[in-house]
Amino acid sequence: MASLVLDPLAALGRAAIGACRATGAVGLFALEAVSHWVRPPFYGRLFWGAFVEIAWFSLPVVALTAVFTGMVLALQSYTGFARFNAQSAVASVVVISLTRELGPVLAALMVAGRIGAAFAAEIGTMRVTDQIDALTTLSTDPMKYLVAPRVLAATLALPLLVLVADVLGVMGGWLIATFKLGFVSAAYLKSTADFLQTMDVVSGLAKAGVFGFVIGLMGTWCGYTSRGGARGVGGATTLAVVASSILILALDYALTEAFFAQ
Amino acid sequence: MMHGALPKIRLRGLRKAFGAKKVLDGVDLDVPAGQGTVILGGSGSGKSVTIKCILGLVEPDAGEIEIDGRDVLRMPRRERQEMADRIGMLFQNGALFDSLPVWENVCFKLLAQNRITRAAARDRAAEVLEQVGLAASVGDLSPAELSGGMQKRVALARAVAARPEIVFFDEPTTGLDPIMGSVIDGLIADVVKRLGATALSITHDIASARRIADTAAMIHRGRIVWTGPAASLGQTGNAMVDQFARGEREGPIQMELRR
Numbered sequence: 001m002a003s004l005v006l007d008p009l010a011a012l013g014r015a016a017i018g019a020c021r022a023t024g025a026v027g028l029f030a031l032e033a034v035s036h037w038v039r040p041p042f043y044g045r046l047f048w049g050a051f052v053e054i055a056w057f058s059l060p061v062v063a064l065t066a067v068f069t070g071m072v073l074a075l076q077s078y079t080g081f082a083r084f085n086a087q088s089a090v091a092s093v094v095v096i097s098l099t100r101e102l103g104p105v106l107a108a109l110m111v112a113g114r115i116g117a118a119f120a121a122e123i124g125t126m127r128v129t130d131q132i133d134a135l136t137t138l139s140t141d142p143m144k145y146l147v148a149p150r151v152l153a154a155t156l157a158l159p160l161l162v163l164v165a166d167v168l169g170v171m172g173g174w175l176i177a178t179f180k181l182g183f184v185s186a187a188y189l190k191s192t193a194d195f196l197q198t199m200d201v202v203s204g205l206a207k208a209g210v211f212g213f214v215i216g217l218m219g220t221w222c223g224y225t226s227r228g229g230a231r232g233v234g235g236a237t238t239l240a241v242v243a244s245s246i247l248i249l250a251l252d253y254a255l256t257e258a259f260f261a262q
Numbered sequence: 263m264m265h266g267a268l269p270k271i272r273l274r275g276l277r278k279a280f281g282a283k284k285v286l287d288g289v290d291l292d293v294p295a296g297q298g299t300v301i302l303g304g305s306g307s308g309k310s311v312t313i314k315c316i317l318g319l320v321e322p323d324a325g326e327i328e329i330d331g332r333d334v335l336r337m338p339r340r341e342r343q344e345m346a347d348r349i350g351m352l353f354q355n356g357a358l359f360d361s362l363p364v365w366e367n368v369c370f371k372l373l374a375q376n377r378i379t380r381a382a383a384r385d386r387a388a389e390v391l392e393q394v395g396l397a398a399s400v401g402d403l404s405p406a407e408l409s410g411g412m413q414k415r416v417a418l419a420r421a422v423a424a425r426p427e428i429v430f431f432d433e434p435t436t437g438l439d440p441i442m443g444s445v446i447d448g449l450i451a452d453v454v455k456r457l458g459a460t461a462l463s464i465t466h467d468i469a470s471a472r473r474i475a476d477t478a479a480m481i482h483r484g485r486i487v488w489t490g491p492a493a494s495l496g497q498t499g500n501a502m503v504d505q506f507a508r509g510e511r512e513g514p515i516q517m518e519l520r521r
Contacts, residue, residue, distance in 0.1 A: 134351070138371040139346065140374045
């Protein structure tokens with residue numbers, strides 16, 4: 001009878017301890033990765049390779065996401081605002097939603113799916129095929145060689161992607177507003193510029209930097225700690241995407257509170 | 263196994279457990295300088311963990327690891343790194359870096375330590391590739407474009423390119439046909455002799471052990487149970503070693519399905 005009560009409690013306790021342990025492990029991993037950003041030797045070529053992979057090759061998917069999001073946002077907000085004759089607010093809603101929230105969050109989720117998974121799969125495969133051990137035997141710190149450049153590249157690349165997403169998203173909204181909803185082009189753009197504040201863009205870019213760090217960190221951590229062959233690498237890849245996505249959404253709320261709470 | 267001269271590597275009471283499973287249970291071993299030593303043992307007997315402990319890839323729970331009379335486990339991190347710089351390793355599956363061409367794999371350590379320019383590294387890679395029987399043009403290929411035997415040769419080239427004092431070989435002939443295995447063994451013996459290095463190999467291939475080693479040690483259940491000349495394998499008089507060398511089902515070694 002006692003076990004009926006104690007077993008679930010014990011399971012809960014084990015889960016809580018496991019969560020604390022994982023959080024601590026990720027925290028230490030992050031600290032070590034960041035510490036290598038300022039300690040030589042630096043692997044500039046590896047950083048640049050990762051940066052190009054993230055910033056340049058993610059551009060199509062992020063651009064498409066931004067354009068369609070801006071289009072849908074204009075359409076939906078127009079439909080909603082028409083109910084109380086506030087269609088003129090469409091431009092402001094589109095630009096503020098995109099720069100503060102949708103640009104950083106959707107770009108980060110896209111990059112998490114693309115880059116987080118790639119990092120986890122590549123480093124995970126290196127782990128299970130002894131390549132990470134080989135690095136150590138070849139006088140190279142795997143944290144410095146594999147992890148630090150990727151995390152730094154993701155942290156710096158995502159704000160650039162979000163800047164592009166902001167512009168393209170507003171352009172998507174403008175396309176729908178002018179060619180479908182009958183807005184005057186110049187008036188729509190003036191309204192967009194009038195409502196946009198520096199803080200809207202800066203907060204979005206700051207969020208993007210944090211999200212980029214999270215994507216790089218979770219991708220590399222999941223790969224680095226993967227075990228058990230192909231199945232382990234598959235699990236690490238899934239975990240990297242899921243954990244990054246959840247953290248992005250949770251951190252988005254926390255950062256919005258920090259930037260805009262009254 | 264005791265020798266008058268200071269052994270290159272000296273293990274005493276090395277212990278390691280993963281959870282409840284004891285993998286090393288007090289390994290004592292001397293590896294003489296400038297010779298080839300092989301550790302024999304079945305799967306799961308602790309061969310790989312022994313090497314990983316010496317390399318610093320696995321931290322032992324207890325015991326001593328001395329290289330040139332110096333306790334590696336109690337060295338400051340920097341000195342331990344310097345010690346590791348003097349060691350080369352051939353991994354069982356090669357562990358070549360897929361993202362780099364062969365020549366960069368071969369000279370990875372030299373480039374990582376800034377001991378050589380990239381142009382000089384290409385020349386050095388061609389030189390070492392030739393020593394293991396590969397053409398210089400192989401240097402421009404990706405590891406994925408190579409056969410298993412060629413990958414093993416490249417991995418051997420990478421292990422010795424920085425002219426290490428000590429080289430470890432983890433199952434060097436696993437996955438190769440007997441002829442290619444014999445070729446790799448011959449290359450290992452040649453390269454180690456040319457370097458004047460100390461070689462420590464682990465294998466369960468008796469023919470390979472005879473070809474690449476002067477001294478053999480048998481590990482069973484995490485302990486060294488026999489050491490002697492590699493040439494005597496199969497006729498050692500030790501029931502455990504002879505059973506292993508002949509691959510007999512009956513004998514003191516019982517196959518455990520799960521431990």
